[in-house]
Amino acid sequence: MQSITFYKYQGTGNDFIMIDGRIQEINLSNKNIQDFCNRRFGIGADGVIILKNHPTLDFEMDYYNADGSQSMCGNGGRCAVQFARHMGLLKNEFHFLAIDGEHLATIEENEWVHLKMKDVNGVKSINNDYELNTGSPHYIKLVAQLDNINVVKEGRAIRNSESYEQEGINVNFVQTINDTSIFVRTYERGVEDETLSCGTGVTAASLISAHNDRGFNRIEVETLGGKLAVEFDRISEEHFNNIWLCGPATFVYKGEKALA
Numbered sequence: 001m002q003s004i005t006f007y008k009y010q011g012t013g014n015d016f017i018m019i020d021g022r023i024q025e026i027n028l029s030n031k032n033i034q035d036f037c038n039r040r041f042g043i044g045a046d047g048v049i050i051l052k053n054h055p056t057l058d059f060e061m062d063y064y065n066a067d068g069s070q071s072m073c074g075n076g077g078r079c080a081v082q083f084a085r086h087m088g089l090l091k092n093e094f095h096f097l098a099i100d101g102e103h104l105a106t107i108e109e110n111e112w113v114h115l116k117m118k119d120v121n122g123v124k125s126i127n128n129d130y131e132l133n134t135g136s137p138h139y140i141k142l143v144a145q146l147d148n149i150n151v152v153k154e155g156r157a158i159r160n161s162e163s164y165e166q167e168g169i170n171v172n173f174v175q176t177i178n179d180t181s182i183f184v185r186t187y188e189r190g191v192e193d194e195t196l197s198c199g200t201g202v203t204a205a206s207l208i209s210a211h212n213d214r215g216f217n218r219i220e221v222e223t224l225g226g227k228l229a230v231e232f233d234r235i236s237e238e239h240f241n242n243i244w245l246c247g248p249a250t251f252v253y254k255g256e257k258a259l260a
Contacts, residue, residue, distance in 0.1 A: 002259045006036075006043065008252040009083055011075035011113075013196025013225020014046055015252070018083045021050040022059070030068030032259060037066035043257060046188070046195050047073060049080050051087070059084055060097040065190025072100040072135030074199020074245045078113035081105040082249035100135040108246075117203055117243040130208050131169070134243075138204035139164070139171045146175040146183050151194045155187020172201040179211045181220040196225030199245050206230035207240050 004026070007018040017036050019026055028036075028048065037045045045066065052060040061080045063073045081094050085107065094105045104116040117134055124131040130140040139158055143149055155171035158164065168189035175183040184205045186198035206219035207230075214234055221228040228247035232240050 003256045004259060005254070006257055007083060007086075007254050008043065008045070009079040009249060010225075010252055011079050011197065011199065011249045012223050012228055012247055014073075014075035014198065015044070016073075016076050016079050017043055017045045017048045018079065019048065019050045020083075020087055021062075022053045026050050028064070028259075033064045033068045034066065035260065036257060043255070046191050047076055049073075049076050049083070051080060051084060054097055057095045057097055057102065058089055058091075059094075063099065065188075067190050067192065069190045070099055071190060072098050072118075072200060074115060074117065074135065074201075074203055075197055075247070075249075076199070077103060077105065078115050078199065078245065078247060078249040081107065081113050081115070082251070086251060098135070111248065112246055113249045114244050114246045115199070117200070117245055119239075119241040119243065120207060121239050123208070123238045132204050132207065134200045134203040134207070136200045137167070137169045138201050139169050140205055140208045141171065141173050142208070143173050143175055146173055146185055149173050149185070151185045151187055155194065156192070159187060159189055159192075170198060170201050172198070172205050174205045174209065176209065177222065180218065181222070182206065182209050183222040185224060194224075197223040197228065199228070199247075202228050203230050203243060203245050207232060207234075207243070210234045210240075 048064045050062040054060040092107045106114045158171045171187040186201040210217045218231045232243040
């Protein structure tokens with residue numbers, strides 16, 4: 001029976017199974033991914049990331065949600081950069097390809113990985129809520145007291161509503177702490193549950209929480225899994241560029257998993 005060497009990484013509690021697919025081609029079925037991510041019968045993770053060769057960039061990142069679907073993952077991208085360095089790409093600046101296009105990332109002296117996200121050129125207002133895409137689609141709901149919210153129940157209801165049932169959407173509940181800090185909890189499509197952190201969701205929540213009318217912003221973000229920061233330039237209410245998701249990315253352990 002074939003087995004695969006894997007590495008477990010986490011970024012503020014958002015955990016991933018990392019596989020180096022640069023030397024040998026890795027083909028996983030949806031069932032393989034679902035089995036790997038199962039927390040009771042498998043390894044357990046929010047997603048699977050396969051590192052692949054790219055002809056001009058440092059690597060390509062294939063990201064799979066726990067259900068086998070694909071999307072961009074901000075925390076996953078940061079973990080992929082740390083994984084690439086641990087696997088021999090000994091540098092502090094990386095250029096790689098993800099499902100939403102090319103990304104730049106740097107590893108700073110405090111070992112935080114700073115990942116440049118795609119520009120955002122549209123924000124949809126829905127009553128008092130917002131919808132935007134930061135590599136994956138996100139629904140932002142501003143709340144006064146996040147501890148009083150049933151994130152799974154309310155997030156699942158929005159994700160499975162008529163507007164989003166087919167394609168799905170990530171649902172973020174955001175509480176303002178002060179002018180430069182927010183607390184975010186996220187119900188993630190593809191995982192179909194609350195995760196301890198969501199990078200693209202934290203990014204989307206921070207853009208909505210911008211404290212300057214124009215110019216540079218830095219938002220400190222609390223998640224259940226730890227602290228992140230998002231830096232960006234606010235061009236207008238709907239346009240943001242130079243967006244960076246910043247936070248830790250940590251190796252957990254290495255193992256072997258048999259392919260059924």
